[in-house]
Amino acid sequence: MKVLRGLVARVPAADPAETVARLSERFRFETDCADVASDLSHGVGGFVVVDARSPEKFAAGHVPGAVNLPTRTITAESTKDLDPQTLHITYCSGPHCNGSTRAALRLAELGFRVKEMIGGFHHWRLDGHPVDQ
Template identity: 55%
Template sequence: MRSLIREIPAASPAEALQHFSRRFAFETDCADVHQSQQAGDVDYVLVDVRGSDAFAKAHVPGAINIPTGAITAEGVADYAPDTLFVVYCAGPHCNGVHRAAIRLASLGFSVKEMIGGLTGWVDEGLPLQGETPASDPGFSCAC
């Protein structure tokens, strides 16, 4: 009996290399964002795409709030065409971050997802800003 893992054959090493290498074109993680902030090497705009009430409760330091629904040509008109946006939402359980990424890309901007979102940030033990203590961050999508 074959394990469920081997039921579908693994990709070839060449296919795996291509797949996993490409993921870095679309994703970054909380540790990389934090490290770039600590090094003062922030060459992107970090965007929390949740609603303004959720953002006020808790957000990643240095993030701005542009709720997904507000990502329009008018809403991002002040950004240079070569701006890289790094977007996040409440966590891996929310697809609002993907909706936001689609909107930004459709407007011609480069975009990456900070995988894990706010949940991942807290899981890494990193500090939050906002009105609510870190022990009760009040995560909600409301994207």
């Protein structure tokens, strides 16, 4: 009997130890809406949520307590009141947008500790988390 090898298995899976290393590393750079919402609802501090969208989109709705810092405005001057030792969680509109990646990169270039909130505001709303306006 001939075993067909499809597209999924065309490239063999990594060794489990390599998989653990790679996937564990992602958590150093990313968080998700559920974890951010849980920490916010339980009063867990130690991080600032940064909305990298435009002021208009921010005004229409945003993660509670988020600060609006549009990606294109991130400079040493615009971040002078932020603590580089505090973790900053960036988000943008959603998976179709790279604004949170650009914001995280820019903040990291300025010396800030950052993670991206995967899914962005789109998934925040889809998951039914509270929204401030």
